[in-house]
Amino acid sequence: MTSLAMKLSPNDDPSNPSGSTPPLFGRFPADGEDLPYKVEIWDEAAEAVIQVVAVTASPAIGYAAFYAATREFPGREITLRHDGRVISRWAARTH
Numbered sequence: 001m002t003s004l005a006m007k008l009s010p011n012d013d014p015s016n017p018s019g020s021t022p023p024l025f026g027r028f029p030a031d032g033e034d035l036p037y038k039v040e041i042w043d044e045a046a047e048a049v050i051q052v053v054a055v056t057a058s059p060a061i062g063y064a065a066f067y068a069a070t071r072e073f074p075g076r077e078i079t080l081r082h083d084g085r086v087i088s089r090w091a092a093r094t095h
Contacts, residue, residue, distance in 0.1 A: 037062030039069050042077035046092065063088070 039054040039062065054065030059082070066080040070090045078090035 036083045038081045039065045040079045040081065041069060041073055042079070044076070044092075046077040066090070 035055045035057050037054070037056045037059060038052055040049045041051040041053055042048065043050045053069050054062065056062050056065070062080055062082070066078065066088055069078045075092050076090075077092050079086050080088040
């Protein structure tokens with residue numbers, strides 16, 4: 001309960017000398033720290049990534065962004081990666 005009470009304390013609380021609001025779940029990523037989930041759009045030949053459309057710490061947000069990208073770019077190869085490993089792939093559909 002102490003942890004929750006500190007998270008709800010005002011910014012001028014003497015027990016929080018920095019005055020910053022701590023994150024609700026865990027910690028904020030440090031500057032320069034990579035976020036593990038990435039959604040990538042590939043070129044038409046599926047040889048190179050042309051755009052990274054989402055970068056997140058949340059697997060749910062990563063998959064939601066991946067799903068949205070498959071609807072936005074149905075003719076492109078799309079990958080969802082976690083720390084460099086492909087965990088989901090959309091094969092481009094050509095009609």
